[in-house]
Amino acid sequence: xxxxIPDYLTEALGDVEPDTSGEQAAYIPELAxxxxxxxxxxxxxxxxxxxxxxxxxxxxxxxxxxxxxxxxLALGDRGFDPVLAKVGVEPSxxxxxxxxxxxxxxxxxxxxxxxxxxTAHSLAGPADMDPAERVERVVHGLSAFAGRRLGMDxxxxxxxxxxxxxxxxIAHMLRSHGILTEDARAVVEGYTRQCSVLVTAxxxxxxxxxxxxxxxxxxxxxxxxREPVVRQVLSVMATCGMYDAAGDWATQVGIPAKSGVxxxxxxxxxxxxxxxxxxxxxxxxxxxxxxxxxxERFSSDMGLxxxxxxxxxxxxxxxxHVVGSGPDALRVFQLQGGIGFAAVExxxxxxxxxxxxxxxxxxxxxxxxxxxxxxxxxxxEIVRRLTLDGHEVYLVDPESIIPDPDPxxxxxxxxxxxxxxxxxx
Ligand code: DON
Numbered sequence: 001x002x003x004x005i006p007d008y009l010t011e012a013l014g015d016v017e018p019d020t021s022g023e024q025a026a027y028i029p030e031l032a033x034x035x036x037x038x039x040x041x042x043x044x045x046x047x048x049x050x051x052x053x054x055x056x057x058x059x060x061x062x063x064x065x066x067x068x069x070x071x072x073l074a075l076g077d078r079g080f081d082p083v084l085a086k087v088g089v090e091p092s093x094x095x096x097x098x099x100x101x102x103x104x105x106x107x108x109x110x111x112x113x114x115x116x117x118x119t120a121h122s123l124a125g126p127a128d129m130d131p132a133e134r135v136e137r138v139v140h141g142l143s144a145f146a147g148r149r150l151g152m153d154x155x156x157x158x159x160x161x162x163x164x165x166x167x168x169x170i171a172h173m174l175r176s177h178g179i180l181t182e183d184a185r186a187v188v189e190g191y192t193r194q195c196s197v198l199v200t201a202x203x204x205x206x207x208x209x210x211x212x213x214x215x216x217x218x219x220x221x222x223x224x225x226r227e228p229v230v231r232q233v234l235s236v237m238a239t240c241g242m243y244d245a246a247g248d249w250a251t252q253v254g255i256p257a258k259s260g261v262x263x264x265x266x267x268x269x270x271x272x273x274x275x276x277x278x279x280x281x282x283x284x285x286x287x288x289x290x291x292x293x294x295x296e297r298f299s300s301d302m303g304l305x306x307x308x309x310x311x312x313x314x315x316x317x318x319x320x321h322v323v324g325s326g327p328d329a330l331r332v333f334q335l336q337g338g339i340g341f342a343a344v345e346x347x348x349x350x351x352x353x354x355x356x357x358x359x360x361x362x363x364x365x366x367x368x369x370x371x372x373x374x375x376x377x378x379x380x381e382i383v384r385r386l387t388l389d390g391h392e393v394y395l396v397d398p399e400s401i402i403p404d405p406d407p408x409x410x411x412x413x414x415x416x417x418x419x420x421x422x423x424x425x
Pocket of ligand 1: 064160167
C-alpha cells in the first residue's frame, strides 16, 4: 500500500495554488526578485519520517524563522536569567519591525520581534566571542536543528544590509539602553547573516520536529537543546510567533509557529510533528498567505490544535473486573494508553469509587504505552494506600514501564509480567 499522506499534501497544495494574493517582501530587493509561485509542504514526525509535496528541496532564506532557534541557543549558552534580563516574553501585538522597547527598562518585549531577535543574536555563544565567531555559533546551532550543515545566501544578506536602516535604528536604541553591549552595526550584520541562512521546507520541518521532539533531532539523535529551553521557546512561539496576527493564529490554527519574510512558515506540535510550508507571497503581517491557509487546513483536518481536548483520559480504565472467586478473587484495573495527570486522576477515582472488596488487587499496565512522572508517582501512591487498606497489590508490567517500583512508606507491591501470574500467586 502507498501512504496517503503525500497524496493529502499534494491535494492541499493544489487547493491553495490558485491563491496568488499577497506580495513578496519588497524591502529586501533580492527577495522581491524570487519566484513567487514556489509552493511546498513537509511533515516530519518525531521519529524522523518525512512526508512532502511540491517544492520541498528548494532553498530560500530562513529570515525570522531563525528567531526561535537563536533564542534557544542564547538560553542554552547563557542560561535563563541573563537572557530574560534583556528580552521579555510578553506578546507585543506589534509588527515584526516595530521600533518599540519597554519604557522602564529598554528591554524588547519578546524575542520574536526584531528588537528581541537582534538582542538574542548578541546573546548566542559566550560573551567574549567576536561577531564572526558568533555568526558561526548561530549557523552551527541552526544546522544542528536541521541535521545538516546549512549554507548562507550572501546576496540576500548584502541586499538586506543595504536597506537595514530600521534594524540599525533598533540596535542603536538597544545600545543606548545598555541592552546591547557590542557595536550596534556589527550585531545587526550578524543578525542579518543569521536571517540569510539557506534552508529548504524539508530542513524547516526537521527543525520544527526537533522542537516537537523535546530538543532531540529525530534523525541525528543529537540533543540540540534541553527540555526547559524547548518549553520556553514553544511558549514564546505560541504567543508571539505570528506578531500582530498571533491571536487569530492561536484560535484558528493553535500550533506554536514562526514565519519568515522569504515565505517559510513552521509549526511544532509537541510530541507529534514538525510542519513546514513554503510560498513567498506575504500578507500585510509578513506571513505567507498560502502558508497560513495550509496551516489552517492541516489543523482542522487533523485536529492539530494544541487546545484540542484529548479523548485518552476518558478511556484510561479499559476495564475494572474481578477474576476468580473466594479468597483467590482478584480485582483487576486494566489501564491503557498514555497516562498523565488527567488520566491518572481517573484511575484514582475508579479505585476510590470501587473500594475493592477483594483482598487482592492488580493494576494491569500491559496496554499502557507511556506514563509521565506525575502519573508514575500517583500510581505508586495508589499502591501504597491500597496496601495500607489491607490489600495485596500486584503490578502487571511486562515492559517495566515503572522500573523498580517503590510505593514508599508502608506500601508493598508484587510485579508480574502477565495477569495470570497474579491470579495464581
Ligand atoms: O529583520 C528583518 O527584517 C528580516 N531579515 C527578517 C524579518 C522576517 O522574516 C519577519 N517575519 N515574517
